[in-house]
Amino acid sequence: MKQVKIIITNQKGGVGKSTIASNLAGYFSAHHHKKISFIDFDRQASGATLIKKIHDPNIGVYKKELFFKQGSNWSLMEARQALNTYSVGVDIVIADLTWTFGLPYDFLLDFDLIIVPSSDTSLEVASTEIFVLEYIQKNMDKLRLINQAVVVVPSRIDPSQSEIPKFSGLDFLTNCSVSPPIYRIPGIDRYYEEGFLCTSADPVIAENFLNLGNFIYEKLESLSTLFVPIKKITPNLLTKHPINRTASKIIEQPKTLVSTRVNQTQPKSQASPSKEFSFIPKFLRRGKE
Ligand SMILES: Nc1ncnc2c1ncn2[C@@H]1O[C@H](COP(=O)(O)OP(=O)(O)O)[C@@H](O)[C@H]1O
Ligand SMILES: [Mg+2]
Known part of the structure; x- marks a missing residue:
């Protein structure tokens, strides 16, 4: 560790x-x-x-x-x-x-x-x-x-x-x-x-x-x-998600971010935004059970 x-x-x-x-x-x-x-x-x-x-x-x-x-x-x-x-x-x-x-x-x-x-x-x-x-x-x-x-x-x-x-x-x-x-x-x-x-x-x-x-x-x-933090993404992954080319660009355009969770099979993280707490970004949100 x-x-x-x-x-x-x-x-x-x-x-x-x-x-x-x-x-x-x-x-x-x-x-x-x-x-x-x-x-x-x-x-x-x-x-x-x-x-x-x-x-x-x-x-x-x-x-x-x-x-x-x-x-x-x-x-x-x-x-x-x-x-x-x-x-x-x-x-x-x-x-x-x-x-x-x-x-x-x-x-x-x-x-x-x-x-x-x-x-x-x-x-x-x-x-x-x-x-x-x-x-x-x-x-x-x-x-x-x-x-x-x-x-x-x-x-x-x-x-x-x-x-x-x-x-x-x-x-x-x-x-x-x-x-x-x-x-x-x-x-x-x-x-x-x-x-x-x-x-x-x-x-x-x-x-x-x-x-x-x-x-x-x-x-x-x-x-x-x-999680794979965005700053550690390999060039290959960046090519897959061209929007995420540089960390500074991400900060400028937070709304266009693509989630970088490794375990993409977990559907919970991909759920639609909660109306109640819509200020929380998608990558931090848990889906509805
Ligand atoms: N699980 C517990 N059961 C009984 N007494 C506790 C427990 N946790 C803390 N205390 C007691 O409560 C008081 C405050 O605890 P402390 O850990 O210093 O809290 P804090 O750091 O949040 O101020 C201390 O006297 C401590 O011994
Ligand atoms: Mg204390």
Whole structure:
């Protein structure tokens, strides 16, 4: 697997971002022996603190607090610089960031995978959907050129609950999926004494975090086969689709784009536009089931 960059983000505090981010780092280390950089962009740096307690030599922990200046791209430059610096020599980069609109959405484009933890209250489900949809809407043209997925993680879900939130407002997006849920674990902190939660002696907790880790791992693997980003198209393919001759031309003429999905046999991606969300381009839309 090539180096991958993952960001765990959401506008809300307390939804489990740092818990998921740090335990995902633990999963990649324990189960795949990967070398990881964990970049904590939050002032509280609870993800970094948690990992440092566990002392995993495979995980480098870095803190980078961002400062926001109105009308300036300073924070974006700082965030990008930290991302580049700490990405050197590792297999996986995991960034933990409480999203703030002081930071341009452009920063999210630097990642292969965006993980958005969300609780199951209807207000938060709606706000998560809006966050994802707005990001995609504002970056449609740029998203054509990269190979990125968004995974929503239902977090702190009551295990006795029969219905796991479905985030059906995102159903039609091909690049977006909902992972298995992370359940609410009473007294979660005491389990860290044994290490990361995917290696917990409690089989239910271990399985819960392992399921999430496996889902994310498979998603990363599928990213390199599902799409051919336009910038990597071979001359032959370009001849087949003369409209797509250069990336710059594509940006100038987004409406004339031809989908470059490798797996053309999947009819779902070729479905007609959804009236409700017609601003989303065809290549990101899932067909009607
Ligand atoms: N699945 C969970 N079950 C129980 N408590 C959790 C769970 N995930 C997180 N917590 C607790 O909730 C609080 C906030 O979690 P955290 O991961 O720091 O959220 P965020 O990074 O989104 O602010 C912490 O005290 C954490 O231990
Ligand atoms: Mg946090």
